[in-house]
Amino acid sequence: MENKKELRTWLDDMQLNHPLVIAGPCSAETEAQVLKIAHELKNTDVNYYRAGIWKPRTRPGNFEGVGALGLKWLQKVKEETGLKTATEVANRAHVELALEHDIDLLWIGARSTVSPFIVQEIADALKGTDKVILVKNPVNPDLPLWLGAIERLATSDIKKLGVIHRGFSTYEKTKYRNNPEWQLAIELQTKFPDLPLINDPSHITGNRDMILDISQTALDLNFDGLMIETHVDPDNAWSDAAQQVTPKALVQIMKDLKIRKETD
Template identity: 80%
Template sequence: MENKKELRNWLDAFGLTHPLVIAGPCSAETEEQVLKIAHELKDTDATVLRAGIWKPRTRPGNFEGVGALGLKWLQKAKEETGMLTTTEVANPTHVDLALKHDIDILWIGARTTVSPFIVQEIADALKGTEKVVLVKNPVNPDLSLWLGAVERLYSSDIKNLGVIHRGFSTYEKTRYRNNPEWQIPIDLQTKFPDLPLILDPSHIAGNRTSIFDLCQTALDLNYDGLMVETHYDPDNAWSDAQQQITPATLVQYMKDLKIRKEISESQEFQTKLQNLRAMIDIADTQLLDVLSRRMKIADEIGKAKKDQNVAILQNQRWNEILGKMILEGEQNGLSEEFILRIFKAIHQESINHQKKVISE
């Protein structure tokens, strides 16, 4: 993707004055359900109707979608409401059926993005298409896999591309179903600023109570759109009931969300921002100095352990440090999640330093 300018800015064609909104149920359940939701969304900010037709489930026995029959329901919804349609495709057969039913936007799911072989098969099936193709991040926090999937599609002469950030799986318990890892999509956007970036707050949150805040964060970070799972009866949805909201709630969210300006021309603002950024630069340098001193102490600890043939990892000491830092962090307005991330990284670097000393 060296010539990024060849990417078409397909979002401009919609002529929207607000971020793109993709909404609809996690799963297409019945024709009546799809049409009812579509009609409740048609006069809202939602431009695209989404519905899962084929549902890759983590474990067997859960509802896995109605299959190709649901494509006809999406077609009918488009005819009746004028909304564009989108669904997930996970193999070339899905691609062929979706194209035959004139689905406007196809997205590649997180479980598919992790497999370069399957992504390549889908890219070959879509070769040269004018349809918009969106790529969800892989389930694991791997930027290279995400970029690789986009590059495979681009190499198949697919120019209407975009990405969906739906969060990343983690073995650690967090407040989210899938941890957002905001830095990863920021890194992606830095590499390819012309690639539209859409947030899927439903899969990040795993519950409807966090969706609004995630949407606002995305807008604060200049995301281009939102994909929100929407159902007229969320509690009785056949899949992911807890993370869906009603169309009426979506309407209210769009009224309440604040769209930030990318920049302000105010000279006073520019001066203040420049001064604050200078302060950040100084603080960052001080942080590096402190971390460097800490690692030099870790080197000395490594030497002492080597002399006495003592193991590097001391679990009791590590747990004491972590507990103390979490409490002190909270007193200083820092979240437990942030403290855990920072000090686990520091601890790992300390272990690396001690290993190097002991192995010399």
């Protein structure tokens, strides 16, 4: 792990701060909500502004996202704040729309990584892209599925590929929403040492009070970045209310984290 940073290619080339920070709401709800959060995250450590616009919910009957309309809101975020933008894509049409709207970072969600056909469709639609593409781990603790998704994308000539560790569902209840199973992320890292590894403490914990702890563990394990769901009114968020933090709380988390310098 000592020389891991030397292997960083696109992340180093982009000269982004360490750790990389992706923040913003679980879901884009309204234009006003998206812009308000973005303005509060401007001039912080945040590099990429995330907002889910296509939301693959486990059970029907929940908010499934505003759809393509949200892409315009993200474009406005970039114009008004200069923040780069990020959203989840789950099929070819999503990829095409996101690329048309110049979204800077696309990620594949945990419910898509489980499906080789969907991953292949997305990989084909992304062929040769120079956008940042991140692959979340699959819902269940199945390392080969995660590796397979990465391999499909890697053969599509994607120049800026990375992974997001968001924990794994378990049948038994634990204090986490999704058990971290850190050893799976570490094993993945040994197999693909040059892929930036981002931690998603929001979906691991399901609880804003544990975000700092999990983020610190991730940085201690040499993760390259964090994706933290952030909302101006977390309790009234349309999805994942319990785990979102306010922009102010995010700034405090970043201050409280002990960040190892590259020279350490």
